[in-house]
Amino acid sequence: MSEYKESKDNPLHKEYSMWSNTCYIIRKMAEYQPSVLFLMILGFAAGSVLPYFTGILGKYVIDIIESGNTASGESELIKLMAVFGIIALLLNICKTTSDSKTWYRFIYVRMNMITERIAKVLSLDYEYLERPDVLDVAERASQATNNNDNGVEGMMRLMARLGENALTVIVTFIAVMVLDPRLIIAMVILTVIQYIYFRHIIRIDKKEVWDKLSGSWRSRHYMERITQDFDYAKDIRLFNLRDYLTEKFDRVNAFFIERNDCHHRIWLRYNFVSAATRTVIEALIYAALFAAIIGKEMSAGDFTMFLSFSLAFSGALTNLLQRFGDYKKASLETDDFRSFIDLDTGTDDKDLIPVPDADSYEIEFIDVSYKYLKSDKEALSHLNLKIRPGEKLAVVGLNGAGKTTMIKLLLRLYDPTEGRITLNGTDIRKFRRSDYYKLFAPVFQNVEIFAFLMSENIAMQRNTGLDIEKARRYACEAGLGEKISSLPKGIETPLTKIVEDDGADLSGGEKQKLALAKALYKGAKIVVLDEPTSALDAIAEQSLYESFDEMIGGKSAVYISHRLASTGFCDNIAMFEDGHLVEYGSHDELMASNGKYAAMFNTQAQYYREDTENKESGVSVNA
Numbered sequence: 144m145s146e147y148k149e150s151k152d153n154p155l156h157k158e159y160s161m162w163s164n165t166c167y168i169i170r171k172m173a174e175y176q177p178s179v180l181f182l183m184i185l186g187f188a189a190g191s192v193l194p195y196f197t198g199i200l201g202k203y204v205i206d207i208i209e210s211g212n213t214a215s216g217e218s219e220l221i222k223l224m225a226v227f228g229i230i231a232l233l234l235n236i237c238k239t240t241s242d243s244k245t246w247y248r249f250i251y252v253r254m255n256m257i258t259e260r261i262a263k264v265l266s267l268d269y270e271y272l273e274r275p276d277v278l279d280v281a282e283r284a285s286q287a288t289n290n291n292d293n294g295v296e297g298m299m300r301l302m303a304r305l306g307e308n309a310l311t312v313i314v315t316f317i318a319v320m321v322l323d324p325r326l327i328i329a330m331v332i333l334t335v336i337q338y339i340y341f342r343h344i345i346r347i348d349k350k351e352v353w354d355k356l357s358g359s360w361r362s363r364h365y366m367e368r369i370t371q372d373f374d375y376a377k378d379i380r381l382f383n384l385r386d387y388l389t390e391k392f393d394r395v396n397a398f399f400i401e402r403n404d405c406h407h408r409i410w411l412r413y414n415f416v417s418a419a420t421r422t423v424i425e426a427l428i429y430a431a432l433f434a435a436i437i438g439k440e441m442s443a444g445d446f447t448m449f450l451s452f453s454l455a456f457s458g459a460l461t462n463l464l465q466r467f468g469d470y471k472k473a474s475l476e477t478d479d480f481r482s483f484i485d486l487d488t489g490t491d492d493k494d495l496i497p498v499p500d501a502d503s504y505e506i507e508f509i510d511v512s513y514k515y516l517k518s519d520k521e522a523l524s525h526l527n528l529k530i531r532p533g534e535k536l537a538v539v540g541l542n543g544a545g546k547t548t549m550i551k552l553l554l555r556l557y558d559p560t561e562g563r564i565t566l567n568g569t570d571i572r573k574f575r576r577s578d579y580y581k582l583f584a585p586v587f588q589n590v591e592i593f594a595f596l597m598s599e600n601i602a603m604q605r606n607t608g609l610d611i612e613k614a615r616r617y618a619c620e621a622g623l624g625e626k627i628s629s630l631p632k633g634i635e636t637p638l639t640k641i642v643e644d645d646g647a648d649l650s651g652g653e654k655q656k657l658a659l660a661k662a663l664y665k666g667a668k669i670v671v672l673d674e675p676t677s678a679l680d681a682i683a684e685q686s687l688y689e690s691f692d693e694m695i696g697g698k699s700a701v702y703i704s705h706r707l708a709s710t711g712f713c714d715n716i717a718m719f720e721d722g723h724l725v726e727y728g729s730h731d732e733l734m735a736s737n738g739k740y741a742a743m744f745n746t747q748a749q750y751y752r753e754d755t756e757n758k759e760s761g762v763s764v765n766a
Contacts, residue, residue, distance in 0.1 A: 154276070155276050155277065155279070155280045155482060155486060156279070156280055156283065156478070156479070156482045157478060157481065157482045157485065158475075158478050159474075159477075159478050159481060161470070161471060161474045164298065164474045164477045164478065164481070165298070165302065165474070167477070167481065168295060168298045168299060168302065168477065169302075171252055171255075171256060171295070172248075172252050172299065174255075175251060175252045175255045176248040176251055176252050178244075178248070179244075179245055179248040179249065179252070179299075182240070182241045182244050182245045182248070183241065183245060183302070183303045183306065184306075185237050185240070185241050186237065186238055186240075186241025186242060186245065186303055186307070187241075187303055187304075187306035187307035187310060188237070188310065189233075189234045189235075189237035189238040189241065190238050190241075190307040190311075191306075191307050191308075191310035191311040191314065191459075192234055192311075192314075193234055193235070193238065194311055194451075194454075194455035194458065194459065195311075195314075195315060195318075195448075195451040195452050195454075195455040196227075196230075196231060196234065197451060198447055198448045198449075198450060198451015198452060198455075199227075199448055199451070200223075200227045200231075201444070201447035201448065201451070202444035202445060202447050202448035203223055203227075203444065204220065204223065204224075204444075205442075205443050205444035205447055206442065206444040207219050207220050207223065208220075209442065209443065209444065241303075245303065246300075249291075249296050249299045249300060250291070250296065252295075252296070252299065253288055253291075253294075253295055253296040253299075256288055256295055256480065257288045257289075259484060260281075260284050260285065260288055260480070260483065260484065263284075263483060263484055263486070264281060267486075268556075268576070269551070269556035269557070270556065270557050270558070273515075273516075274516055275516075277486070280479070280482050280483045280486065281483055283476075283479035283480075283482070283483070284479050284480045284482070284483035284484070286476070286479065287476040287477060287479040287480040288480060293472070293473055293476055294473060294476040294477060294479070294480065295473075295476075295477050295480055297469070297470075297472075297473035297476070298470065298473040298474060298477055301466055301469055301470040301473055302470070304462070304466050305463065305466050305467065305470060307459075308459045308460075308462045308463040308466065309459075309463060311455055311456070311459035312456060312459045312460050312463055315452045315453070315455045315456035315459065316456060318448075318449065318452035318453075318456075319449070319452055319453050319456050322431060322432070322435065322449050322452075322453065323431045323435075325431075326427060326428065326431045326453070327456075329424075329427050330424055330427070330428075330453075330456065330457055330460065331460065333420050333423060333424055334420070334424070334457065334460045334461050334464065335464070336420070337416065337417060337420040337461065338461070338464040338465060338468075340413065340416050341413060341417075341464075341465055341468070342468060344409060344410065344412070344413040345468070347409055348406060348409050348410070351402075351405055351409065352402050352403075352405055352406045352409070355402060356398075356399065356402050359395060359398055359399065362395050363395050363396075363399065366388065366391060366392045366395060369388075370388055370392070421457075424457050425454070425457075428450065428453040428454065428457070429450075431453075432446050432449060432450055432453075435449075495573060495574060495575045496569075496573055496574060496575075497574070497575065497578050498566070498574050498575075498578040498579055498581070498582065499567065499569075501567060503532030503533065503668065503699070504532060504566055504567055504582060504668060504669065504699070505529065505530065505531055505532055505566075505567055505568075506529070506530045506553065506564065506565070506566055506571075506669075507528070507529045507530070507564070507565045508526045508527060508528040508529075508549075508552070508553075508562070508564055509527060509562055509563050509564070509565065510525050510526070510527060510561065510562040510563075511523065511525070511526040511527075511552060511559045511561065511562035511563065511564060512524050512525055512526070512559060512560055512561035512562055513548055513552060513557060513559055513560050513561075514560050520722070521560075521722055522545055522548040522722055523545045523548045523549055523552065523722050524545075524722045524723050525561075525562070525723075526549065526562070526723075526724055527724070528549075528717060528724060528727070530553075530669075530699060530701065531699075532699060533697050533698070533699055534699055534700075534714050534715065535692065535699075535700045535702070535712070535713040535714045535715075536699075536700070536701050536702070536713060536714065536715050536716075536717060537701075537702045537703075537704065537710030537713035537715070537716040537717070538550070538701060538702070538703045538704075538716075538717050538719065539703075539704055539705065539706075539707055539710060539716060539717070539718050539719070539740070540705060540718055540719035540720055541705055541720070541743075542705055543721075544705075544719040544720050544721065544722070545719045545720075545721070545722040545723070546673075546703050546705070546719055547673065547703070548722075549719065550671060550673050550701070550703060552564060553671070553701065554580070554583055554585060554671065555571055555576060555579050555580070558572060566579070566582075581667065582667055582668055582669050583667050583669050583670075583671055584661075584662035584663070584665040584666070584667035584669070584670045584671070585662065585670075585671040585672075585673065586655075586658045586659060586661070586662045586670075586671070586672045586673065587658070587673045588673055588674040590654040590655055590657065590658045592638050592639060592649060592654060592657070593638070594637065594638065594639045594641045594642040594643070594646065595637065595638065596634075596635055596636065596637050596638070597618070597627070597630075597634050597635070597636050597637075597638055597647070597657070598611055598614045598615075598634045598635060600638055600657060600661065601614040601617065601618055601634075601657065601660045601661050601664050602614050602661075602664050603661060603664075603665070606635075611634065611635075613664060614634060614660070614664055615627065615633075615634050617660045617663040617664045618634060618656075618657070618660045620660070620663060620694055621656040621657070621659040621660035621663065621694075622656045622659075623653065623656050623657065623660060626649075626653055630647055631645075632645075655687075659691055659694075663694060663695070667698075668698055668699065669698065669699045669700070669701070670695050670698055670699070670700040670701070671700070671701045671703075672688070672691070672700070672701070672702050672703060673703045674703050674704055674705070685710075685711075685712075688702055688704075688710065688712070689712055692712065706747060707740065707743055707744040707747055707748075710730075711730045713730070714729065715727065715728060715729055716728065716729065716730055716733055716740065718733070718739060718740045718743075720739065725738075725739055726738055726739060726740045
């Protein structure tokens with residue numbers, strides 16, 4: 144890996160040298176579009192000649208005319224025009240070909256780098272996705288690949304332009320030195336002064352415009368989003384918020400307009416300085432040329448050629464310096480991309496072992512603790528718990544008790560900060576995550592629907608490789624039979640209208656049933672239900688849990704709920720409070736001990752008894 148240093152704002156963000164980033168981008172172009180390198184060289188070679196090519200032609204044309212030989216002059220002039228015409232045509236063809244064929248190749252390379260970034264995100268362990276420092280470098284990497292003119296593609300585009308400008312400067316430098324070395328010194332000094340002022344203007348523009356607008360972008364994006372988001376539409380109309388939101392949006396826009404005016408005033412100052420510098424440089428060029436002509440040191444043809452060289456040198460030098468500044472900025476943004484791609488997650492599968500093939504599995508938490516990043520308090524503290532083969536375990540407790548943390552540790556979305564979790568006696572950290580994940584069929588509280596076919600959402604694989612009948616059977620067992628029959632394409636119907644216009648939307652209850660069908664289809668040996676029915680009342684939740692328990696048969700299962708009436712059918716109940724396992728045993732055992740579980744159960748049971756009595760008597764609980 145190239146040498147880098149950590150940045151101060153985020154230790155995960157690395158800073159690479161500009162040369163390292165240049166080599167990196169060249170390697171990426173060679174990897175994804177090798178032809179673009181040849182096209183770039185062709186383009187900047189031709190482009191570096193064109194600025195002064197007409198000056199060379201002018202010199203020879205004038206020399207022929209001044210020779211006074213009319214008879215041979217016309218013939219030489221025709222030959223000269225033909226030769227230079229062919230050369231000019233070839234140069235323009237090369238430049239046009241390069242320009243027309245490189246731009247979309249640059250995009251193609253950037254798209255492949257976006258694929259790299261997405262692959263990196265998908266390969267990250269779940270725990271990393273909740274870390275602010277990882278999210279920061281991931282967002283920076285996204286910004287570095289989401290624009291044509293900045294970041295990785297900006298480096299590609301500017302690399303071609305810098306090569307063209309540099310070659311022009313090198314060739315024309317020699318010519319101008321022959322004319323007058325003092326002219327070179329004066330032009331360089333003036334150009335550097337202009338460049339320094341250019342960088343000064345950029346800093347002022349950033350401070351006075353873009354830094355002040357940074358917070359307002361969020362306001363503007365928020366206002367645009369809520370005024371067009373369907374979820375807000377009802378409140379906006381029913382509470383007549385149109386005028387109020389329009390007024391707020393006008394205030395946000397007014398600040399943008401004011402800062403935009405400031406931006407134009409700042410750059411107007413630079414344009415005046417740039418024009419003045421350009422005028423002085425041109426005056427110096429003409430003065431040097433006139434002096435050479437008056438001193439009989441230069442012909443009219445040489446005047447034309449050296450004028451072309453001098454102007455080309457001045458323009459190329461100015462562009463070279465300014466684009467170098469832009470190139471440095473793009474290089475810093477490429478740091479963002481590389482920092483994320485080179486992120487060391489500490490995962491190395493080569494030393495891991497496969498999960499043993501067994502008829503059943505026993506999982507044990509041995510003195511397990513977990514603390515979230517930058518948290519002073521343990522979310523789970525010194526947990527000792529065993530899940531036996533075929534056992535139905537209920538994990539209960541109030542919100543924030545540690546239930547979800549325990550499940551994420553069980554699924555190995557997190558690794559313990561202390562202690563260990565074993566599978567049939569082996570620390571689960573010795574297994575490949577991908578193999579370990581195959582043991583579990585989870586159903587989470589938030590059911591996410593992918594814009595795939597319904598069958599693909601159930602099987603969680605490509606349509607070409609899934610068992611349609613198996614998906615349909617489990618969908619019906621989960622209660623989706625009537626929904627499937629109502630769809631024109633049945634279980635082959637795409638879900639959501641995000642991708643397909645004829646996609647179907649599912650209700651909240653239907654999404655929960657789809658999640659249950661997904662767990663059944665996977666057929667894993669251990670089922671985990673993490674409050675997927677939290678929107679239901681306790682009686683409906685209990686009915687669904689018991690029904691699902693019948694579907695999974697003798698498999699191990701873990702049911703998570705903060706409502707105790709839903710889990711009385713389980714073999715054992717683990718009650719959590721404030722990150723600790725406070726009670727463990729069967730429902731009858733915990734009720735007999737008359738502890739915290741019994742107290743919470745009786746409190747909740749009393750509420751549901753009152754609710755049932757009110758419904759039977761026809762009295763509304765909200766009356």
